[in-house]
Amino acid sequence: MDRPLEPLWRGVVVYRVLTLVLVIAVAAFHMGSYASPLGAGLVLGVMTIWTGVLARGYLSSHRDALAIADLVLCAAIMLTTPLIVTDAQLDASTPGMGSIWTSGAVLACAVAYRIPGGVVAAAVISGVLVVAKSRATLVELSDIQILALAGLTVGYASVVLRRAAERVRLAAAEEAATAERERLARAVHDGTLQVLSHVKRRAAELGGGAAELGTLAGEQELALRTLLTRGRTDERDGRRDLAATLRALASASVTVSAPAHPVELSAAVVTELDGVVRAALANVERHVGAGAPAWVLVEELGDAVEVCVRDDGPGIPAGRLAEAAEQGRIGVARSMRGRVADLGGSLELDTGPGRGTEWTIRIPA
Numbered sequence: 001m002d003r004p005l006e007p008l009w010r011g012v013v014v015y016r017v018l019t020l021v022l023v024i025a026v027a028a029f030h031m032g033s034y035a036s037p038l039g040a041g042l043v044l045g046v047m048t049i050w051t052g053v054l055a056r057g058y059l060s061s062h063r064d065a066l067a068i069a070d071l072v073l074c075a076a077i078m079l080t081t082p083l084i085v086t087d088a089q090l091d092a093s094t095p096g097m098g099s100i101w102t103s104g105a106v107l108a109c110a111v112a113y114r115i116p117g118g119v120v121a122a123a124v125i126s127g128v129l130v131v132a133k134s135r136a137t138l139v140e141l142s143d144i145q146i147l148a149l150a151g152l153t154v155g156y157a158s159v160v161l162r163r164a165a166e167r168v169r170l171a172a173a174e175e176a177a178t179a180e181r182e183r184l185a186r187a188v189h190d191g192t193l194q195v196l197s198h199v200k201r202r203a204a205e206l207g208g209g210a211a212e213l214g215t216l217a218g219e220q221e222l223a224l225r226t227l228l229t230r231g232r233t234d235e236r237d238g239r240r241d242l243a244a245t246l247r248a249l250a251s252a253s254v255t256v257s258a259p260a261h262p263v264e265l266s267a268a269v270v271t272e273l274d275g276v277v278r279a280a281l282a283n284v285e286r287h288v289g290a291g292a293p294a295w296v297l298v299e300e301l302g303d304a305v306e307v308c309v310r311d312d313g314p315g316i317p318a319g320r321l322a323e324a325a326e327q328g329r330i331g332v333a334r335s336m337r338g339r340v341a342d343l344g345g346s347l348e349l350d351t352g353p354g355r356g357t358e359w360t361i362r363i364p365a
Contacts, residue, residue: 002164005158008111009058012104020051020099030085030094043077043097051101058248067108072352074102078125081132093139096132106147110154112360114162118151122335196221212270215286234261240270242305243298246277254281258298263305265365272339273307273361276347278361279336280309305365310358316351 003302027040034040050073062169081096081284110118126144130136143219204215242265243258250256265273277296282293288311297308336359340347345363 004161005111008154008158008161009063011105012111013055013058015107016051016054016101016104019099019104020047023095023099024094025048025100026099031088033084033086033089033359034084036084039080040097042137043080043084045328046073046075047098047101052109054104063108064112066113067105070108071105071124074105075124077281078102078128078132082134090133090135096129103147103150106151107154110151111158114156114158115152115155118153118155122151124259134168150331178356191280200290214290215282218273218290219282219283240267242270242307243271245270246307249277249281249296253292254296256296256298258296259300263298263300265305265363268341268364272343273363276298276336276339276361277307279310282314284309284311284357300365301362303365304362307361308358309361310356313351313358315355315359316349316361317353 024044027044031037031040048199050070054070057063077098078096081090081098084097085094102125106118106121109121113120122144126147129140129143132142199217200214201222203210203212203217206214241262243261243263247258248266249257281294281296284292289295292311292313293341294311295307297306297310299308337347340361340363343363345361348360349357351357351362
């Protein structure tokens with residue numbers, strides 16, 4: 001994740017080198033009037049060595065921890081101001097020890113920890129600035145304002161670069177997945193899918209025990225087609241598009257209607273809803289017949305999402321579901337109702353002799 005931030009880290013290094021040169025030049029100009037010229041020289045030596053460490057460290061690894069160490073060292077250097085710079089010099093607006101060089105720590109923390117890091121680092125450096133100089137004049141207030149703006153700006157740039165890099169990564173992964181699915185589709189279309197489709201049709205014609213085999217073949221055909229038409233790249237930060245997931249269930253006999261825009265829910269919720277809809281469609285194929293038409297409708301209702309699965313079959317006779325539950329069958333009772341209940345939603349059934357079956361699944365958005 002640090003690679004997208006490489007330009008910002010290089011910019012921080014260049015900034016530290018340039019500001020070091022400027023601080024050395026200013027200190028050399030005031031060296032003769034310092035309270036402790038030797039102390040000033042020692043501080044400048046530490047700053048020079050530390051700049052070399054940063055130039056190497058910020059362009060390698062462990063940058064986040066190094067940014068914290070940078071902030072601590074900059075604060076320590078600023079606190080040497082009362083020992084080196086006289087009050088008369090401070091009254092004349094002479095820069096304290098470290099001067100503009102110490103603002104580099106704010107930039108580094110902003111790159112490493114985004115906006116919060118930049119704001120906190122700016123607050124730390126600003127507080128130490130006031131303590132080291134024992135004053136808060138317009139000069140110090142102007143410096144504090146610049147530090148805050150720098151922390152916010154660079155922190156925001158860090159956020160933008162990270163998000164852009166993540167979008168590029170996801171786009172590249174989706175492109176690779178699409179290419180792989182197309183390759184697999186070409187490889188299996190003329191073989192496995194046609195065989196499964198033939199087994200499903202032939203078993204339906206034979207009836208009896210073969211019909212169950214045909215149903216299983218149809219389910220595997222649907223699962224394989226789904227694998228070839230949908231990958232896992234529709235997941236974003238733990239969320240998935242329910243509309244895109246259910247559209248993958250469309251076939252010659254299944255019509256799926258969903259909003260054109262993404263209907264994003266938790267990835268776990270989408271997985272469970274996908275399983276519920278598949279169970280409903282499997283019931284259609286099992287009890288109405290292979291190739292029987294079915295419709296899936298996805299709707300957003302403000303604070304809820306509703307999914308309807310309907311067929312025009314003979315309907316479910318009264319008491320059939322209760323009888324199945326008593327016999328220990330778990331299809332509807334556990335696979336559908338249980339899943340929906342675990343999601344905190346509701347499952348309604350509208351059916352009757354001669355008027356088909358409609359399942360309505362509603363869950364909080």
